[in-house]
Structures are given as structure tokens and as C-alpha cells.
Amino acid sequence: AQTVTQSQPEMSVQEAETVTLSCTYDTSESDYYLFWYKQPPSRQMILVIRQEAYKQQNATENRFSVNFQKAAKSFSLKISDSQLGDAAMYFCAYRSEGSGNTPLVFGKGTRLSVIA
Amino acid sequence: NAGVTQTPKFRILKIGQSMTLQCAQDMNHNYMYWYRQDPGMGLKLIYYSVGAGITDKGEVPNGYNVSRSTTEDFPLRLELAAPSQTSVYFCASSYPGLARELFFGEGSRLTVL
Numbered sequence: 001a002q003t004v005t006q007s008q009p010e011m012s013v014q015e016a017e018t019v020t021l022s023c024t025y026d027t028s029e030s031d032y033y034l035f036w037y038k039q040p041p042s043r044q045m046i047l048v049i050r051q052e053a054y055k056q057q058n059a060t061e062n063r064f065s066v067n068f069q070k071a072a073k074s075f076s077l078k079i080s081d082s083q084l085g086d087a088a089m090y091f092c093a094y095r096s097e098g099s100g101n102t103p104l105v106f107g108k109g110t111r112l113s114v115i116a
Numbered sequence: 117n118a119g120v121t122q123t124p125k126f127r128i129l130k131i132g133q134s135m136t137l138q139c140a141q142d143m144n145h146n147y148m149y150w151y152r153q154d155p156g157m158g159l160k161l162i163y164y165s166v167g168a169g170i171t172d173k174g175e176v177p178n179g180y181n182v183s184r185s186t187t188e189d190f191p192l193r194l195e196l197a198a199p200s201q202t203s204v205y206f207c208a209s210s211y212p213g214l215a216r217e218l219f220f221g222e223g224s225r226l227t228v229l
Binding site for chain 2: 052
């Protein structure tokens with residue numbers, strides 16, 4: 001079974017600084033998607049960014065970017081110019097081709113604090 | 117646009133009671149999912165459905181049942197509630213396809229005493 005590991009239970013960053021959240025995964029599949037979700041105190045799960053395994057170019061969404069290292073099975077999230085509103089739990093998630101429509105597998109999450 | 121709607125948002129149950137968590141989506145998504153989130157843990161899949169009349173077990177299905185009679189609704193039934201079922205429950209939906217993101221409801225906090 002695929003597993004997703006987030007080794008940093010908590011992280012903190014100064015406002016306007018940059019922070020990187022780590023994620024590794026275990027799979028034998030060749031095609032898959034990786035996602036980062038944000039969960040603020042409201043509990044609402046919000047998609048931050050996604051990356052297809054076949055694409056070598058790292059995905060970017062405004063201040064959020066990923067460093068995808070397929071061989072190392074690593075998928076880190078970089079948040080630039082951190083804002084107070086970025087404070088949240090961040091979950092890394094994996095979805096494989098498998099049956100073609102498999103559910104997401106989530107890591108345990110990293111709690112990010114932003115210090116003013 | 118309501119998206120994914122879960123009810124109730126909060127509920128306290130006594131051990132042995134039963135209840136149903138309701139989930140409805142108005143995006144015409146084929147796929148629907150139930151996850152649970154325990155403190156300090158990620159989301160674990162309970163059940164999912166790829167269409168009306170089709171359901172499959174996830175990682176932690178014991179103690180739960182689901183049905184999918186329509187595309188819109190995917191209720192989760194808890195039979196004989198136990199303290200181990202104290203958790204936050206999330207319903208989600210998506211279109212088919214690897215790249216398709218899941219859209220989540222706001223969650224239902226269940227406490228079993």
C-alpha cells in the first residue's frame with residue numbers, strides 16, 4: 001500500500017519569510033498525482049497545489065511552489081513571502097493510477113505557525 | 117454554489133447509540149468519499165463510491181456502513197457507537213480522473229461518551 005510521510009509535525013516561519021514543508025511517499029506506480037492541501041482552523045480542506053508525476057517541471061501557484069524529486073520520492077512545498085493567513089495544517093496527499101480512480105492517501109500533516 | 121454539505125456539524129452520542137451523518141453534493145460528481153481525522157493524524161478513508169449503487173471499503177470501514185442511492189447523497193451510518201469513533205468526519209466528492217481534486221465538506225465533529 002502507498003504511504004505518505006510528513007516528518008515535520010510542526011513548523012514556524014516569520015511573516016514575509018520562506019518556509020519549506022517536507023513530504024515523502026512510497027509507491028511502485030509510475031503514474032500518479034501529488035497534492036498539497038491546507039486546513040485552516042475553520043477545518044475546511046483547501047487544495048493548494050498539485051503535481052503530475054510525469055511532468056518534470058515543478059508546479060507553481062502564486063507564492064506556493066513544489067520541489068518534486070521523483071527518483072527520491074520527495075514532494076516538498078515552499079511558501080514564499082509567508083502571510084498570517086498561511087497559518088494552518090498542511091497535508092501532503094498521493095493518488096495513483098492503479099484502478100484509475102483511487103482515493104487520496106494523506107500524510108499526518110504539518111502544523112505551520114506564522115509569526116508576526 | 118453549496119458544494120459539499122455535511123450535517124450535523126457537531127454531535128454527541130452515547131456508547132451503543134446509532135446515527136447517520138448526511139452528505140450531499142450539488143456538483144454532479146460521480147465520486148464521493150468519507151474520511152475520518154483523528155487528532156494529530158491525517159485523514160483515513162472509511163468508504164468511497166464511484167457512482168450510484170456502488171460502494172467500496174477504505175482503510176478503516178469497521179463500525180460504519182454507507183449507501184449511495186443517488187449521485188448527490190452519500191450518508192455514513194454508525195452502528196453501535198464506540199469511543200474509538202470519536203473523530204472529525206469529512207465527506208468529499210470529485211470527478212473521475214487522477215488529476216481531479218477532492219472537494220471537501222466542512223466536517224462533522226462526533227464525540228462518543
